[in-house]
Amino acid sequence: MKIKCRLKMLPSGSYIKAGPSDPIKFYRLPFIGSLYRRRIELCLSELTGGNRILEVGFGSGVTFLNLSEKYEEIHGLDLDADIETVSGVFEKLKIKTILRNGNVLNMPYQDGYFDSVLLISILEHLGPDQQEQVFKEIARVVKDGGQVIYGAPVYRPFMKFLFWVLGYDIGKLHLSTEKQIFAAAEKTLKKVKMVEMRPPLLSSLYEIGHFVKYKVSGPSNDRDYAKK
DSSP states (O other): OOOSSOOOOOOTTOSOOOSTTOGGGGTTSTTHHHHHHHHHHHHHHHOOOEEEEEEETOTTTTTHHHHTTTEEEEEEEESSOOHHHHHHHHHTTTOOEEEEEOBTTBOSOOTTOEEEEEEESOGGGSOHHHHHHHHHHHHHHEEEEEEEEEEEEOOOHHHHHHHHHHTOOHHHHOOSOHHHHHHHHHHHSEEEEEEEEOOTTSOOOEEEEEEEOOOEETTTTEETTSOO
């Protein structure tokens, strides 16, 4: 797929590592770095812009330079990132971020607050029994007709090998497959399209889901996105 949006990054050493599993150190490595950047670029390419975006699992804020060009407000939710330090990095660049610590299963936002919700390499860390709850919560905080963009690795032996090279056992870290994530998303949201990251001579390694929240339908003001 042709990339519509190139990832803009701060100079090396500018980002604050969000935690022991933060992959920011891999972004400039040969080959592996290009894969890390490309998965983000594919996700960013699906965003159409608007007033408010929420990124769940923002980490060190590697997407923020690009998001600031498409959205008036950048909100972020992360389990354990140092929100004051991360926001301080971007305040110096006149980019305001509104960051919180919290869990995607129970988000501290009002209904219909965001134009877009972005999750990059987050959902695979949750169990299959949690996926449906996650997407219901995402559907709650995004406005009617709003976007939900997520990225998830495709389980392949080669992908498992790549993570092993980086020192990760994805058998322990990745609890849900891309198929389980997609199935849960489709129960609550309307699919727009799926995008594959497929490097030359390799099978698909990463999958981007582009969904929207069903709009309010009819004079009864019933919400048809909440499928039962």
